[in-house]
Amino acid sequence: MVSWLVTHAPRRFDALAVPPDIIAQFTAVACNANPPHLLIAGPSGVGKTAAWRLIARQVLGVGWQATTHVLQARDLARSSGAMGKFEDFLRPAGSDSGDTLASRTSLEAFDRGMFLGTGGDEAPAGAETEEILAGRKMAPVSRLIIIEDADHLGPKRQPYLRRMMERESHTSRFIFTARAPSRLIDALRSRTQFIRLPTTTAEMISARLEQIADAEALQPAPGLLGDLTHIAAGNLRRAIFLLEILTLKDRLDDRSQLQELVAATTFSTTQRVFEAALRGRIHQWKWQQVEGRNRRVLHGAMGQFDRLLSDHSLQPEDVIEQLHSLLVSGRLLLPAGAIIGLLEALSACDIRLQRSMHPRIQFEQLFHEVAEIGRRFGLAV
16 A cells, blocks of 8 residues: 555645745756755655655656665664665675766666656646756756765765765766754755755645545544644644544544544653653663564663654654653653753753764663653652
């Protein structure tokens, strides 16, 4: 089954849930005779991926998927042998080879008619770039290299990319997406055109949910789409995802079902994170059956934190927001001094996250600070 995030993805620039001036910027970049390298920044779920996909279709034409190469830097940072995998991506013929992904060209750069369009495959700008430029000479761009979550590249991989952009990107262009562009080195940022996406407005999220509900012939309970808009808090992707989950579970007829769904997932897990940390249980390893074999599985606050990121698709910034909501909700029956201390520790962690490429380290420090507060107020066991 294909996710609604794919089936209901925008097909034109003017369908993006962003302000008109940003739509104009994307259109201008994609229809440029010599498109620049691009850095698209913004919070989670505001359309960064949707934007670069439309740009790729406009720049490369109907066959864009054949010569668009995507690397997810966040997944790379979590894996072993990250630098080797990074080099394998950029140098498919081997690290000792002079052949790089950025230096490769293809016939599509000189003959866009090689691919035949399918029904409904409309250029995102309303017309193909060749028609818009009316015969003007175009740079032979035949390949796009997409680095998603580029703010997780780290200090070793960014200079590597910068050199490749300078020397070998005559027929290719790089597009970076990031939530914290300040983590990219100046030498990399200065070689890109920067476009920042704001948080999606409630009006735009509500309108998009209504479009999807009409297209899928849904009959949600009165007020449910408004509740989804409120819970999404500017994250359009999360709003669409929650609507799809409610539909699959056949829970569209009761607004309370949404609250139960959210409470049964992220909020309850978030509470367990704080409770484990307050008791000093930062790392707890337990043996348990996994796929028929006994394995050591991480529990405690760090284990719960890992599950928030993997099982609930939350970003570190989302976890900060969830923890803050939990503290101010009154659900934790703690002394006022403990609440104040926890809020101060959470605020400090939020600041560190903006400067760090290793969020897990920052949360581990936060949980140790929470454990110290727990000991101070007699909550540790």
